Amino acid sequence: MKQSIYIVLLTVISILTGCTDIDKENPYDGQLHALQVTAVYPDGYTEYLREGVAVKIEDVDRGYSYKAKTDKNGAAKFSLAKGIYRIQISDKSGQDIFNGLADNVKLSDNNMTFNLPLLHSKAGAIIIKEIYCGGCTKLPLEGDYQSDKYIILHNNDSEVQYLDSLCFGTLDPYNSQATNVWVSQDPITGSTLFRDFAPVVQCIWQFGGTGKTFPLQPGEDAVIAINGAIDHAAQYPQSVNLNKPGYFVCYNNVHFPNTQYHPAPGDQITPEHYLNVVVKTGQANAYTYSISSPATIIFKAKDITIQEFVLEKDNIVQKPGSTSDRVIAVPWEWIIDGAEVYYGGSSSNKKRISPSIDAGYVTQSATYNGRSLHRYVDEEATQEAGYEILVDTNNSSADFYEREKQSLHE
Template identity: 25%
Template sequence: MKKYLYLVITAMLFAACKKNNTTDIEPVNLNISVAYNLQTSTYKLPLTSVKVKITNLDTKNMQEFTVSDKGTVIVPKLSPGAYDIDASATILAADYTTITGIATTKDVTYNASVKGKQITVGFSDVINLSLVSGTVNDWVIKQIYYAGSDTKNGAIQRDQFIEFYNNSDKVLYADSLYFVETTGLITKSSATSYNLQTNGQLDWSKSVNMPANIDANNDYIYARAFLMIPGTGKQYPVQPGKSIVVAQTAVNHKSPFTGTDGKVVSVLDPSLTVDLSTADFEAYYASFLSNPFASDIDNPSVPNLEVISYFGRDMVFDNPGRYSYALIKVDGTQKPKEWPQYYYPTKAAPTSTATKYYQIPNKWVIDAVEIQPNEISDRIPKKYNANLDAGFAFVPLGSYTSQSVIRKTDKSVNGRIILKDTNNSTEDFDYFTIATPRGFK
């Protein structure tokens, strides 16, 4: 009898513990509040135009919700976990003009995002999303091939390129179009060496000699590499719906070629790499380096970029995807080569040999694409705020996989492809399994 009673009590205790443990996975009702960040209160934009997407980072499951006219969303029975939360709205040009009285011929996009948010059991905070505006740009970054190809059978990193696209209905000129590789905190392990913002990214306001009367973190980006397409002003026209390819080295990487050391450079599997012999521009660093890569040969039929600042021995993009990219276009009042440069905001005083980085005003950025590593655990705090890029793009297989990120096609008008541009790379970009210069997705 005692044995039977013991078994009954044990079973009851086990059942009670099991019941109590279910609280560990009890879903929560997530409350989200959305508002437009407007410079004036004289008009109101429609909140019901806003879409909110919730993506579970583990399962990749995505849910989409429409915001109420009060700017609220309730996500019911959300499982605890890590989530990306993105809000976006596109106001058509005609509607925006009617509502605001501000004449525009371009659609206006608004974005906000919270990345990697941990939703725990019992989470009751309200997620506040402040939508900031951006416009559909004439020039956009179309494709970034930063991953490189296989280290044994491919071209490693020497076949990298970036592609810019005329997304407008008029001829644009590539002359004096700048682009930068944006730097910031790129490894979590080094975070303790720097002054950081509350979001975990570098606090550039703590850089040596940084002016106190500017918003160093929100109004500027900082360039590891700063390059410019040359030209006299109208030397390099780009037709509507056409692009320009900027190669690290403008050769056919599928075929053997002779390096500057006289040795043949070749790949074992040509299908893993790309032909860049018809690129529009190339980076050529050998003329000012003491130890350039032997593979950095100068294709005389392809114009060279003007190098304002650089990192390393060639235009080598970071294979894991820890840096980001921006297009810059200035007017005649600006002299970008004279823009100020600053040290990283290290806690210790910078050494005399420490590198300085160009400070780029956001107002001259016409397009920006945040890149992140493919593994969630390797991702770093965003360098761009939502008015530049509310999301980020990545290649799913990571380094040396021949993959590139590619902007999605939005629509076609009279045969001209218009690429998606919402200032949220999470929404705007897909990937190519094999990078494809001038290709479309």
């Protein structure tokens, strides 16, 4: 996912008169206000402006959602009760992707016109296919289990890609509903304003190799065991077997010696498939990966090695308000793909990943139910290509869904 970063400024422009009701039976009828949302394409891409682009609005407090299509001027109209809304626009033309997000738009007693700038990005080659972090039950035993987390990467391109030197990490805060000191809200428009870096928390993991050691063929997957690369299902049938040839594992018993979460990898996992710790900024004895709502990114350093980068001044940043917590300030333009997970049990979710990487989010409904978050297959493109092509709009709201069972469950 190569992206061009633009400054997101959301502007309330004027008062509207009249628009079409989303729902004629709306219980707030008589208390509704007109909201017009206009998609603003970045400079150099205005020729992509067209009608029929989906605009999605969510009522943050009440849980309702609404959809409409843009007209030829890029505008979509809604009738809504006053409240706080999350607005998303996602458009794709070939490999060009345009996404916009406003997380905290306040609609009060007046009608409103709202301009939502779109960020331009490109569909990626290596993308995140699946995230399994929520754990499962220990049935037929009692209790819950969470030491079996994994993610799957996928080559969505027609050319061979190489995993060598690819980095993996998660963003602060660990959970989507936690206080996020790295973003702020525009007091007028409610837009989420991001720092110029991604705050990677606790650790950066990196694939080894010399450049072409770990090829990934078109349509091929790479499994990364975040915790133990063992056969978890042997003891807990609702879990998965992560001890298989070719799998990778986040394993370093010097930095993370907790054997409950990081047991010695199984006999099918070769040492060159252990990911390396580039730098550790936290004190935990086990790598922390949110069970409910991680923000996951994969990236590669540009014009410098990641080892050199973390040694430079100001690239490891003290967390505001903390005397001990630090993050690695990874430039957004290095990020190849990212997936934002929101926790379904909370109305306080906030974005951590810039809309230039992921304009939306996928919701995990609960924990310890064996479910995973999986990317949709593009059936038409897959049939045409002859290998699996996954949906990639740089918007997890459209790209991912919640599976009933982990894809690796046997």
